[in-house]
Amino acid sequence: EAAVTQSPRNKVTVTGGNVTLSCRQTNSHNYMYWYRQDTGHGLRLIHYSYGAGNLQIGDVPDGYKATRTTQEDFFLLLELASPSQTSLYFCASSDGTGGGQNTLYFGAGTRLSVL
Amino acid sequence: GQQVQQSPASLVLQEGENAELQCNFSSTATRLQWFYQHPGGRLVSLFYNPSGTKHTGRLTSTTVTNERRGSLHISSSQTTDSGTYFCAIDQTGGYKVVFGSGTRLL
Numbered sequence: 001e002a003a004v005t006q007s008p009r010n011k012v013t014v015t016g017g018n019v020t021l022s023c024r025q026t027n028s029h030n031y032m033y034w035y036r037q038d039t040g041h042g043l044r045l046i047h048y049s050y051g052a053g054n055l056q057i058g059d060v061p062d063g064y065k066a067t068r069t070t071q072e073d074f075f076l077l078l079e080l081a082s083p084s085q086t087s088l089y090f091c092a093s094s095d096g097t098g099g100g101q102n103t104l105y106f107g108a109g110t111r112l113s114v115l
Numbered sequence: 116g117q118q119v120q121q122s123p124a125s126l127v128l129q130e131g132e133n134a135e136l137q138c139n140f141s142s143t144a145t146r147l148q149w150f151y152q153h154p155g156g157r158l159v160s161l162f163y164n165p166s167g168t169k170h171t172g173r174l175t176s177t178t179v180t181n182e183r184r185g186s187l188h189i190s191s192s193q194t195t196d197s198g199t200y201f202c203a204i205d206q207t208g209g210y211k212v213v214f215g216s217g218t219r220l221l
Contacts, residue, residue, distance in 0.1 A: 031210050033212065035214070041216060042121075042201060042214045042215055042216040042217045043201065043203075043214040044214070045214075048210070048211065050210065056211065058211070059213070088156065092158075092212075094210070094212075102146060102148075102163070102212065103163045104148070104150075104160065104203070104212060106150075106157070108156070109156050
């Protein structure tokens with residue numbers, strides 16, 4: 001089972017604050033993803049990446065930056081946090097190779113509250 | 116972009132009953148997978164099933180790609196099956212994975 005570790009698990013910040021969410025995967029997967037989960041919306045894709053230095057825009061990117069510094073590490077940055085960004089954030093990784101298999105493996109999630 | 120619709124939004128069963136969860140998507144060039152979210156929030160993969168039928172235990176995933184639909188069948192449901200089930204799709208040749216809104220099973 002692929003290992004994906006998110007930190008912190010919980011975070012509280014104020015409106016206008018800066019927040020960085022971290023994700024590390026230890027299985028040399030090519031693809032990494034950031035999702036947010038809100039009641040009634042399922043998981044919505046913020047950003048994703050297929051390798052160090054690469055960034056692809058997801059479906060709800062406004063207000064978020066992301067950076068893939070290494071094969072293992074993918075960061076989500078909220079530079080001016082707003083209450084609308086209060087959510088449960090998930091990171092995931094996938095191999096993305098081997099005949100097209102693209103099973104996602106998820107971290108435990110980070111619960112962010114913006115007051 | 117890709118659209119993914121799941122139904123029903125919620126489902127209440129008596130233990131022992133069967134359940135059929137539906138997933139419809141907007142493109143035929145699509146790979147489908149199913150996830151289960153524990154009540155505590157953890158997400159786990161159930162099936163990666165681009166086409167055809169796959170079984171594991173009491174779960175069966177069926178994907179009919181040219182009809183743009185998939186289903187997850189749960190037989191003889193148990194209280195431990197409670198949680199939320201998501202389908203997700205990504206287009207063949209691409210790796211953007213988009214989720215449906217989920218089916219909450221109780």
